[in-house]
Amino acid sequence: MAQALLLRLRRGDAGRDKAARRDTRGIHKGTVMSFKDPFDPANTLAHSCSCGEHESQAAHDAAVVDSTDKRYERVVQSAIVRAMFPQDAQRRAFLASVGASTALAAIAQFFPLGMATEALAQAQGAPEKKDLKVGFIPITCATPIIMAHPMGFYAKQGLNVEVVKTAGWAVIRDKTLNKEYDAAHMLSPMPIAISMGLGSTAVPFAVPAIENINGQAITLSIKHKDKRDPKQWKGFKFAVPFDYSMHNYLLRYYLAEHGLDPDTDVQLRSVPPPEMVANLRADNIDGFLAPDNVCQRAIFDGVGFNHILSKEIWDGHPCCAFAASKAFIAEAPNSYGALLRAIIEATAYASKAENRKQIAxxxxxxxxxxxxxxxxxxxxxxxxxxxxxxIKKDPNRVTFDPFPWESFAVWMLTQMKRWGQIKGEVDYAGSGKQVFLATDATKLMKEAGFTPPPATSKTFVVMGKTFDPAQPEDYIKSFAIKRT
Amino acid sequence: MHASLTVRAALVSLLLLGLGLGAWHLAVARSGPAVKMDPEYAKLMGATATQGKSAMPGPGEVGAKIWQHLRDPFYDKGTNDKGIGIQLAYSIARVMTGYLLAVAVAVPVGFLIGMSPLMSQALDPFIQVMKPISPLAWMPLALYTIKDSSISAIFVIFICSVWPMLINTAFGVASVRKEWLNVAKTLEMNPVRTAFRVILPAAAPTILTGMRISIGIAWLVIVAAEMLVGGTGIGYFVWNEWNNLSITNVITAILFIGVVGMLLDQVMAYLQRLISYAD
Structure with a gap:
C-alpha cells in the first residue's frame, strides 16, 4: 500500500486514473460495456493478459488481487491527497522538497489511512435496515443477485440479505409492491410498466442497475431443425416469459423483421420459464425466446435446439434488472446504497470470464x-x-454489466408503443430518466472506484438498424409492422 | 370369514400395487438406441439426449429418492432449500391455521342459519354465489388487498374450508328432531343450554362430516396455493423441483402429499366415530 501511494503521489492525476483503469481491468473501453470484455475481438492482443494492460496474465493477476479493497484504498488516498493539496503544482513542489517516502510517513502518522479505508468500505452511512429480502426468479439472469449471497458480497456491505426464490414475474411484482421484498430481480421493462401502471397500480419504481446483457436465445423444437428460415414459421406457437419483457420485444422485433406479424401470423403466449421445456417436450409450443438456463436445459434434455442467441438480434441488449421501489430508496437510502454496491461489485465479478465456472x-x-x-x-x-x-463457442453469450443506460428504457418504451401496450403521447426521455437511474449509477460506480461511462445515453444497433434515443417517434414510424 | 375378507382384500391390494409398479417399470425401462455423438458434445448433454433414456423415472429411482428424503427430512440449507419434513410442517401449519379460523366462523354462523329460517333465507344467495368460486381465484385479490403472501395462502385455505362446514352445520342444526327440541322446551331449558346440550350433540355427526370434507379440500388447495406464492411448503417444493425438471422429486412429493392427506382424513374419521350415535 505504501508503494502504491508513493507511486500515485509521484504520478499525479494521470497516473491515478491509469491505475484505476488497470485495477478494474480496463473497464470501459468503447461504449458497449462498462466492464471490458477480455474476449472482445476489438481489443488489442499485443499484451498477453486479459485486460491488455499487463505483460502477462501473472502480472495482471498480481495487479487485480483483492481489487475491491485496493479500489477503496485508492479512493481514500486520492481524497486525502487531493484535500491536502488542492493544486497540482503545490503537491509536486511538496513531494519534490520532502521526498515521497517522508510525505507518506507524515500523512500516515496523523491520518489513519487504514481505518478510513475500512470505514468507506463498510459504511457510507450505516444502513437503516440490515435484514433485507430480495426476490429472484431462478434463471441465470439473476446471477449477480444470487451469487452475492453465497460469495459474500452482501455480507461485505454489512447487510444480512435473504434471497428468496419466487414462482413467477407477476408474483415477484406483487411481493415487491407489497413490500415483502425490499428489492427484486425483474425483467427490465417491468419497472417501467409498474411506474406507468400497466398491469398493476402505478407505483414509482426504479432500475438502479441492469444485471445481465445478452444471455437469451430462440430455442425451437427439435422437430423443426430444418426450418431455419423464419418465413417458414407461420402458425407457430411461441412462448415468452412475460408481456413486459425484453424477450417479448426481441422476438416480436425478430419476427417482424422477417415479415411475420407477431400478432396474426404466429401465436405468442406468456409462459413461466420452468413450464417452457415441459411444454416444448409435450409439443404444446414450437419454440420460445426465453432466458437461460431454460434454453440450454431444452438442449440438454434433447427436446430443442438453439436457433439463434439473442445477441444475434441485438448484441449488448439488457435483459433483467435489479429493481426497487422509489419509496424504498427514499426511506432507506443507506441500505439501498449498500445493496446496490454489493450488486455492482457482484456484477463486476461476474463480468470476468475466468470467474464464471466458479459462479456456476x-x-x-x-x-x-x-x-x-x-x-x-x-x-x-x-x-x-x-x-x-x-459445440459452439461464444464467450459473450451472456455477460454482466450494471450500467442502466437511459436509452435502453427509451427503446423499451418505443416497443411498448409499437405493439400497443401504451397509447397516446409518451414522454420517452423523461420516463426513461425517471426509471433507469443512470446518473445515480455513475455516482455510485465512481464512489466504489469503478470507471462509469461518460454519458448516460447511447445509440445502439438492433438487427442492423441504428436506434437514436433522441428520435423515438421516427424510429417507431420506420417499422412496417406495428400496432399504431 | 371376516378376517379372511381383510386378508383377501390386502392380497388384492398388494397384487394391484405390484402390477402397477411392474407396468410403470416396463413403461420407462425401454431406453432408445444410444445416439452416436461426439464424446465432447455428449459431455454437454443430459442422459435423456445421449442414452435415449426415458424422461420419466422408474419406480427404483423414486424409491431411492423417497429413502433419501426420509433419512434426512429436516435439513435446512438456506431460505430456498429445506428438507421435506420442514416443508410438510409449513404446509400443515398453514392448513391448520386457515382451517381452525374457518371452524371458528363456520360453526357459529352455521348454527345461526340452522336455527333461524330468516337468516337461512337471507344468507342463502350469498352462500350459493360464494361456494362455487375456486379458492385459487381469490389468490390475486388476497395478495392485492392483504399484501402478505403467507396470510393470503391462509386466507385461501380459510375460504375454501368454510363452505362445506357452514352448509353441513346449518343442515345438521336444522334437522335436529323436533321431538327433542320440544322436550327441551317442556323442561324450560333456556336457548343457550338447548343449543349446547341438545342441538350440538345431535348435530355433531353432520358437523364433523362437513369438517372432514373441509380438511380434505384444504389439503388439496394448499399445494396449489403454495405453488403460486412460493417460499415454503410442500407446494413450493413441488414447484422448485419442477423448475429443475426433476420428475423423481415431483413424484416423491406427490406420494408424501397423498400420505399426509390420508392421515388428516383418518384423524377426522376417528373423531367422527367418537361422537357418532345410534338413533
Whole structure:
C-alpha cells in the first residue's frame, strides 16, 4: 500500500486514473460495456493478459488481487491527497522538497489511512435496515443477485440479505409492491410498466442497475431443425416469459423483421420459464425466446435446439434488472446504497470470464437455481452444445454489466408503443430518466472506484438498424409492422 | 370369514400395487438406441439426449429418492432449500391455521342459519354465489388487498374450508328432531343450554362430516396455493423441483402429499366415530 501511494503521489492525476483503469481491468473501453470484455475481438492482443494492460496474465493477476479493497484504498488516498493539496503544482513542489517516502510517513502518522479505508468500505452511512429480502426468479439472469449471497458480497456491505426464490414475474411484482421484498430481480421493462401502471397500480419504481446483457436465445423444437428460415414459421406457437419483457420485444422485433406479424401470423403466449421445456417436450409450443438456463436445459434434455442467441438480434441488449421501489430508496437510502454496491461489485465479478465456472458452481444448488452445473457452465462460459450436434463457442453469450443506460428504457418504451401496450403521447426521455437511474449509477460506480461511462445515453444497433434515443417517434414510424 | 375378507382384500391390494409398479417399470425401462455423438458434445448433454433414456423415472429411482428424503427430512440449507419434513410442517401449519379460523366462523354462523329460517333465507344467495368460486381465484385479490403472501395462502385455505362446514352445520342444526327440541322446551331449558346440550350433540355427526370434507379440500388447495406464492411448503417444493425438471422429486412429493392427506382424513374419521350415535 505504501508503494502504491508513493507511486500515485509521484504520478499525479494521470497516473491515478491509469491505475484505476488497470485495477478494474480496463473497464470501459468503447461504449458497449462498462466492464471490458477480455474476449472482445476489438481489443488489442499485443499484451498477453486479459485486460491488455499487463505483460502477462501473472502480472495482471498480481495487479487485480483483492481489487475491491485496493479500489477503496485508492479512493481514500486520492481524497486525502487531493484535500491536502488542492493544486497540482503545490503537491509536486511538496513531494519534490520532502521526498515521497517522508510525505507518506507524515500523512500516515496523523491520518489513519487504514481505518478510513475500512470505514468507506463498510459504511457510507450505516444502513437503516440490515435484514433485507430480495426476490429472484431462478434463471441465470439473476446471477449477480444470487451469487452475492453465497460469495459474500452482501455480507461485505454489512447487510444480512435473504434471497428468496419466487414462482413467477407477476408474483415477484406483487411481493415487491407489497413490500415483502425490499428489492427484486425483474425483467427490465417491468419497472417501467409498474411506474406507468400497466398491469398493476402505478407505483414509482426504479432500475438502479441492469444485471445481465445478452444471455437469451430462440430455442425451437427439435422437430423443426430444418426450418431455419423464419418465413417458414407461420402458425407457430411461441412462448415468452412475460408481456413486459425484453424477450417479448426481441422476438416480436425478430419476427417482424422477417415479415411475420407477431400478432396474426404466429401465436405468442406468456409462459413461466420452468413450464417452457415441459411444454416444448409435450409439443404444446414450437419454440420460445426465453432466458437461460431454460434454453440450454431444452438442449440438454434433447427436446430443442438453439436457433439463434439473442445477441444475434441485438448484441449488448439488457435483459433483467435489479429493481426497487422509489419509496424504498427514499426511506432507506443507506441500505439501498449498500445493496446496490454489493450488486455492482457482484456484477463486476461476474463480468470476468475466468470467474464464471466458479459462479456456476456457487449458484447451482437447490437453494438457488436448482439446475445441473453442466447446463449453467455452458450458459456462463459460452461453450455450449447447440442441440444439433455441434459445440459452439461464444464467450459473450451472456455477460454482466450494471450500467442502466437511459436509452435502453427509451427503446423499451418505443416497443411498448409499437405493439400497443401504451397509447397516446409518451414522454420517452423523461420516463426513461425517471426509471433507469443512470446518473445515480455513475455516482455510485465512481464512489466504489469503478470507471462509469461518460454519458448516460447511447445509440445502439438492433438487427442492423441504428436506434437514436433522441428520435423515438421516427424510429417507431420506420417499422412496417406495428400496432399504431 | 371376516378376517379372511381383510386378508383377501390386502392380497388384492398388494397384487394391484405390484402390477402397477411392474407396468410403470416396463413403461420407462425401454431406453432408445444410444445416439452416436461426439464424446465432447455428449459431455454437454443430459442422459435423456445421449442414452435415449426415458424422461420419466422408474419406480427404483423414486424409491431411492423417497429413502433419501426420509433419512434426512429436516435439513435446512438456506431460505430456498429445506428438507421435506420442514416443508410438510409449513404446509400443515398453514392448513391448520386457515382451517381452525374457518371452524371458528363456520360453526357459529352455521348454527345461526340452522336455527333461524330468516337468516337461512337471507344468507342463502350469498352462500350459493360464494361456494362455487375456486379458492385459487381469490389468490390475486388476497395478495392485492392483504399484501402478505403467507396470510393470503391462509386466507385461501380459510375460504375454501368454510363452505362445506357452514352448509353441513346449518343442515345438521336444522334437522335436529323436533321431538327433542320440544322436550327441551317442556323442561324450560333456556336457548343457550338447548343449543349446547341438545342441538350440538345431535348435530355433531353432520358437523364433523362437513369438517372432514373441509380438511380434505384444504389439503388439496394448499399445494396449489403454495405453488403460486412460493417460499415454503410442500407446494413450493413441488414447484422448485419442477423448475429443475426433476420428475423423481415431483413424484416423491406427490406420494408424501397423498400420505399426509390420508392421515388428516383418518384423524377426522376417528373423531367422527367418537361422537357418532345410534338413533
Amino acid at each position: 458452481e456457487a449458484i447451482a444448488p437447490a437453494t438457488y437455481l436448482n439446475a445441473p452445473v453442466t447446463v449453467l457452465e455452458q450458459v456462463l462460459t459460452g461453450t455450449y452444445a447447440d442441440g444439433l450436434g455441434e
